[in-house]
Amino acid sequence: MTLEIITSDSLGPLRHGFFTRRGGASSGVFSGLNCGSGSSDQSEIVAINRSRVAEAMQVPNAHLVGLHQVHSAKVEIVDGPGTTPRPQADAMVTDTPGVALGVLTADCQPVLFADPDAGIIGAAHAGWRGALDGILEATIDAMVELGAEREEITAVIGPSISQRAYEVGPEFLETFLVEDPQYARFFVNGADDKFHFDLPGFGLHRLRSAGVTAEWTRHCTYSDPDRFYSYRRATHAHEADYGRLISVIRL
Template structure:
């Protein structure tokens, strides 16, 4: 089966892709292109999946640069293929040709960035915690430090959980209101004391406030499309033992 890769016109001319779960070697609950070594999937099978993604991006697996994601706002700058332990962070930036920046998600926002004019790219993993703490703004700032210009940066949020699937409790809303009263606009009422949170709208707002020239969400919901996407929340609701991780990447 061939790979199913979602691309954006906003990043046209920059090799990139939001890979779906189709076309992989994994089976069971991981069926498809599970690229997460942190899952309980067989490591050699995950390596095969990552090699397929690398080939699609026209780099070697060794040039897939990643981070040990911890739901932080931390960003690292990459200028060479990684060896040894990878850094704990949730975003990467580079101005080095031939390197692919990749992040893994399963409901959180995968965000790819590019300043074509100045030759700087970035990739971020932005769940609610990283997003509220500023991982997207920090990624833009790290790109600027490498020579990018905010107005030249385009950013695309790939498949993630949509508002209709993201039910949260009142304490979750309180965290966002504590960060800013205007954050109430990203919530609608759910059943009882529950709310529905619009993660991609929050991400788009953060990107616009960071001054990027253009941004968009792919409008694919990971929770509601089990055939194409892994979803942590869906796996919990189904009482599955584990879940796969989707890879998103970009390179110069």
């Protein structure tokens, strides 16, 4: 099966893509294009999947750069091939041609950034914790430091868990309200004392408030098991592990 790659016209001429799970070599609960080396999938199979992604992005395997993602607000500036061990961070920026920035997700937001005229790109993994702590703004700031113009940056949120599938408890809501009571607008009432959180909506708010153009591809990871991995769906199904999607951009 060939790879399925979701792209956005807003990222213009830059080679990029939010890869679905289709077209990979993994099997079982990982069936498809599992690119998560931190999963319990066979490492050699994950390497095959990542090599297919690198080929699609037209870069050598070593130039598909990744991170040890830790739900932080830390950004790495990348100027060459990836290193081992991978740095602990949740976003990367670069102005180096031929380097592909890849982030892994399975419900969290993958966000790809670009200022094509300045020749500067970024990629971020933004779950609720990272988004609340400022990973999106930190990525934008790092791009500006490299020479990007804030008003020329476009950010695209890829497949993420949608509000209807993201049920949370009252303590989760309280964490956001402590930061800003206005964040209540990203929650709707659910069953009993539960709420539903709009993660992509919150991401769009933070991005636009930071002064960049932003959009969401409007794909829900939880609701489409044929195309996307989902941590929450795997948890509800009592599966032992789950695959990781990859989203990539390069100059």
